[in-house]
Amino acid sequence: MLLLPGAGPFTHDGSATGVLLCHGFTGSPQSLRPWAEHLAARGLTVSLPLLPGHGTRWQDLQRTGWQDWYAAVDRELRQLTERCEHVFVCGLSMGGALALRLAARRGPAVSGVVVVNPAVTFPRLQGYALPVLRHLVPSTKGLISDIAKEGVLETGYDRVPLHAAHSVRSLFSRVREELPQVTQPLLLLRSRVDHVVPVGDSAVVRAAVSSTDVTEHVLEFSFHVATLDRDAERIFQETDAFISRLATRKTARDGT
Template sequence: MPLLPGAEPLRHDGGEVGVLLCHGFTGCPQSMRPWAEYLAERGLTVSLPLLPGHGTRWQDLAVTAWQDWYAAVETELRLLRGRCERVFVCGLSMGGALALRLAARHGDAVDGAVVVNPAVTLPRTQGYLLPFLRHLVPTAPGIASDIAREGVVEVGYDRVPLHSAHSLWDLFRVVRGELHRVTQPLLVLHSRVDHVVPPSDSALVLERVSSRDVTETVLERSYHVATLDHDAERIFADSYGFITRLTARKTARDGA
């Protein structure tokens, strides 16, 4: 099946610091590509995979589950750990949930996490109805392109397969139960106005993680897909600053 324009994965072989970037549900690497390229241009080793079922047509997503999406990023993490001395995980929306689970389950293999508008809940009504609706209605309207910046479009599906949405709900339940295991330094950036994921999801993440080094940034000018929106450059710069601060601190500690 041909890929949608911009859905191609990106890998860049740079230095000893690696970054894994995870895109969101029904989206593709296009929403994260400028971020990945920014980090690659500064000498970092970067991996931006295409998650299974994404980047082609919604019917392909309908036959996958959260375990497939998580397995893909977990594989990329292991590859980065084999190549780099330090590895950071980043994610947008559902990609934020995947990044947080990697941090929760892989401990010292993850040096820090950056999440943008992380999704860890569905509206209560949707969650209750999905187990039944998915057998009656195959899809719902798409959620792509919640962007304030005029003329910018996210490449994603125009329909959401409800079997996959139900699996997403399961992923969120699992991630919420593991947030207390996240101890790494954490940078959370979330939009004040988001029509897909409420700011309360970021608040829940901040409340439940066990990280001591935590930074919260509110994005005033962007909607959900903030990595393509008005605050994109701030996300890129802040994440790079976060990574360089932590790597410098660890280098100084190791040399002491």
């Protein structure tokens, strides 16, 4: 199956500090590639996988579910922990939900979490209709390229398969239940204006996690896909500072 332009995965072998990046629902690694390349240029080991069913055509996503997407990032995390001393997980939108679930379930394997406009809720009215509607209508209009910066486009699907959307709803429900199990340091970056994910989702995350080290920044000049938008450099710099602080602190604590 041919991939959409720029939708391929990205990996880089670097230092003993690893970073796993998780892209969003109906999106692709293209939305996070500048972030991944920035971290790689800093010498870190980086993994940005393509989630199953993504990056090709929306009909392929129809045949997958949250268990497939989570299994993919969980596998990448395990591989990173085999060759890195510290591993950080990052995510955009639904990728943020996947990153938070990894932190909740993998505990000490995750040194810290960075999420950009994390999605953890599903529209109530659409959610009520999905169990029936997904058997009657295969897809609905999608929303990609929610970007304030002119001339920048996101590579993803312009249709949302409803079976997969129903699975996203189930994922979000599980993640909300597991948020109290997240104890790692958390860096949360949210756009003031987001046409895809409610601003309240970040508040849900912040209020529910058990992390004592939580830093939140508001992105004033970007919409949902902030990693491709006007605040991208700020995201990269804040991630640098977050990882450097924690990796240095953990190394000193371990006496290595």
